[in-house]
Amino acid sequence: MKGSTKTMKDIAIEACVSVATVSRALNHPEKVAVKTLQRIEKAITVIGYTTHKVKRIINPEQPKIILVVIGSLSLHLIKETIDGIEINAAQHGFKVLINNVGQPQCSVEDIVNLTRATQVDGLLLLGLTTPCKIDEVDELKLIPMVMANEFSLSCRVPSLHVDSLAVAFEVVEYFFHLGHTQIACILGEDQGQTTRNLLHGYTRALQRYQLECDHRFVINSDLTYEAGKNAFSALMGLPERPTAIFCQSDTAALGVVREAKKMGISVPTDISVIGFGNTALAKFSSPALSTVNLPNTLIGQTMVQLLVNKIEGDPGSAYSKIFAHEVIMRESTAPLAEMKRVETVEPEFRAATV
Known part of the structure; x- marks a missing residue:
């Protein structure tokens, strides 16, 4: 069996x-x-x-353990989230184990094997898409779990994330009000709900401002530094080049900036770039990277609180939450030099400047 x-x-x-x-x-x-x-x-x-409840019956003195399973997220992006997890877990008397699967999706069987091997009390899925029937597997029903930075519309596992559709819409809208009409985006390779929502927000904003939606301006990659460089080279090889780029990770965005410098293209004079995650590297890069801030530490702390509530049998703990994001403008974005801005048109949101 x-x-x-x-x-x-x-x-x-x-x-x-x-x-x-x-x-x-x-x-x-x-x-x-x-x-x-x-x-x-x-x-x-x-x-x-074996599940966390079985473990407690057989040996109630075993240490309490939370397993964090990480998908293909950048380590720079998840560091603050992990910090939040470890701080709150320690306060509740839990040890934290981390397993980086290095891919955007994990099968039900993989998750079952991980939980069985580590004898955990709870499971945190970070940036990992999961099969929609994960919460219908009998063994996993008994293991409290919470997702973050990714979610599934068909999965009943509580999830914590930002409104990625709104994020992409606001970024494109901001670019438009800087005078940019040729706007590209570099997204993840996976088909998780976050990536799909970012693409939806991107296309919806283009439609809202009556801009052409050129499929060549959408590049899927693994969002690494090298992927950002390669994506930028591909975009610059098009007959019509974009003047603004939104990247789903700060790491990829920094790769874009580096490749632009190598090609003699000025950021932000010739091209504007916005990342995603507000990592430490973004703030201290040259030029400082405009990006989307995510409340990563708070998300990590909240993940643990929800998980502990579920472990302790709190029936009201199974809920999902959308966190507020903030578009932060630094030095990698500027008005399009060739276009005079129409001052009578106001954007629908105000971006922060840090």
């Missing part, structure tokens, strides 16, 4: 009890007779079914 197919019914059959009794043992062991609990514990050991 494969681990991913094991259910409470298997435990019940092995222990010669009802599924309801197994459920009661996992959720309220104090309400189950000692001998019955011992039979269930033995059955669990025999079939190898």
